[in-house]
Amino acid sequence: MKTLIAAACALLATTALAAPKPDAALLKAATAEAPAITATLKSLVEIETGTGDAEGMASMGRYLESAFTARAGTVTRMQPTGGVAGEIIVARWKGTGKGKLLLIAHMDTVYQRGALARAPFKLMDSPQGPLAYGPGISDDKSGIATILHTLPLLTAKDYAELTVAINTDEERGSLGSGTTITELAKGMTAVLSFEPTSMPERLTRGTSATNTVIVTVKGKASHAGGAPEAGINSLVEAAHIIQTTKDLDRGQGNRRFNWTVVEQQRGVRNIIPDDVTLIGDLRTSNLAQFDQFKAELLDRLKTPSIPGAVVSAEVRMNRPPFTATPASNALIDEARAIYATLGKELLVMERGGGGTDAGYAALAGVPVIESLGLPGFGAHTTQAEYVFLEAVPRRLYLAASLIRKLGR
Numbered sequence: 001m002k003t004l005i006a007a008a009c010a011l012l013a014t015t016a017l018a019a020p021k022p023d024a025a026l027l028k029a030a031t032a033e034a035p036a037i038t039a040t041l042k043s044l045v046e047i048e049t050g051t052g053d054a055e056g057m058a059s060m061g062r063y064l065e066s067a068f069t070a071r072a073g074t075v076t077r078m079q080p081t082g083g084v085a086g087e088i089i090v091a092r093w094k095g096t097g098k099g100k101l102l103l104i105a106h107m108d109t110v111y112q113r114g115a116l117a118r119a120p121f122k123l124m125d126s127p128q129g130p131l132a133y134g135p136g137i138s139d140d141k142s143g144i145a146t147i148l149h150t151l152p153l154l155t156a157k158d159y160a161e162l163t164v165a166i167n168t169d170e171e172r173g174s175l176g177s178g179t180t181i182t183e184l185a186k187g188m189t190a191v192l193s194f195e196p197t198s199m200p201e202r203l204t205r206g207t208s209a210t211n212t213v214i215v216t217v218k219g220k221a222s223h224a225g226g227a228p229e230a231g232i233n234s235l236v237e238a239a240h241i242i243q244t245t246k247d248l249d250r251g252q253g254n255r256r257f258n259w260t261v262v263e264q265q266r267g268v269r270n271i272i273p274d275d276v277t278l279i280g281d282l283r284t285s286n287l288a289q290f291d292q293f294k295a296e297l298l299d300r301l302k303t304p305s306i307p308g309a310v311v312s313a314e315v316r317m318n319r320p321p322f323t324a325t326p327a328s329n330a331l332i333d334e335a336r337a338i339y340a341t342l343g344k345e346l347l348v349m350e351r352g353g354g355g356t357d358a359g360y361a362a363l364a365g366v367p368v369i370e371s372l373g374l375p376g377f378g379a380h381t382t383q384a385e386y387v388f389l390e391a392v393p394r395r396l397y398l399a400a401s402l403i404r405k406l407g408r
Helices: 002-018 024-045 054-070 136-152 180-185 234-248 287-303 326-341 358-362 389-407
Strands: 074-078 089-095 100-106 120-126 131-133 161-167 188-195 202-204 209-218 256-264 275-284 309-317 347-349 385-389
Touching: 024 054, 024 131, 024 136, 024 389, 054 074, 074 326, 100 136, 100 180, 100 209, 100 389, 136 385, 136 389, 161 256, 161 389, 180 358, 188 358, 202 326, 209 234, 209 287, 234 256, 234 275, 234 389, 256 389, 275 287, 385 389
Parallel strands: 100 161, 100 188, 202 347
Antiparallel strands: 074 089, 089 161, 120 131, 131 385, 209 275, 209 309, 256 275
């Protein structure tokens, strides 16, 4: 019995000695750098950058150019296509390492100007540690801040080329910047995407394609009180369409579809409406899901419920999905191993319902890892959006460790 106990103790001791340990110097540097991120988050949040806000994008562009230049980066501005407000800020560094890396994040948020006045930046304590609140602080100003404070942890030997790209229209599908992201990703050793994560922290093996569904209903106008029977009510037909297509949403983890906007060109109380447009949000993980949805929708719409109504539909593919390749999964495994050295578990989600620029980066045929921003909560909900500041040291350590691993 004593022999067995001694053997077990020896095995435990050997295991403990063999357990991987973090890079002490890098962890110390990341921990020392972490407090500075709070002021950066405040500065970023207090520049309002709702998608399409030209003034806000210009202010953020100047802020980022100054921040990257102060960190010895060479900054260029790239114009998105399609009249998108704001310029893509691209910063580059040359090093003596072997790997070429692209780091991506976005400066635009879902909040329109005025959201900051209703929900200003603030710090609060919680049982999980200090929280920082503000519109867009999680999605994706935490990603920008993580990149900015990872840069001081790196040296020239950690990469051959390091490129950072911050775009301005991610929240609307990156239709003006997606092609640029793909081009920048070509030839890279890997792309690191700094979208936020959740708590507990996790990575994702896939994000959804973001697609737009547009259905127009043409009816016939008539006096709503004097002769409603002479009209063809496009609004009633639109309501019927909403009711008969709501089951096209297949639930969490599957194809997602929701009607989100109703538009009328001439909305007048006493006129039977003759023109209504429905706009819906469709999330798919592959082309087959997209094609199947389109076929099902067109089948539901082929016979209007009101005689004389004319219904037409368009299903438009916007941002492509991201699905981790074996090389991307290897990056996930590496990230999890890095966290294990810190005594932390990094979870993995198979596929999220959101769409991200990882989809555009993956079109370049290079490994991509997603969700390297800060853990947070409440994205797209003004009053509740926050990030967990206690996680900052390990997030900086994770990002710097991955860059070193890939770049040296």
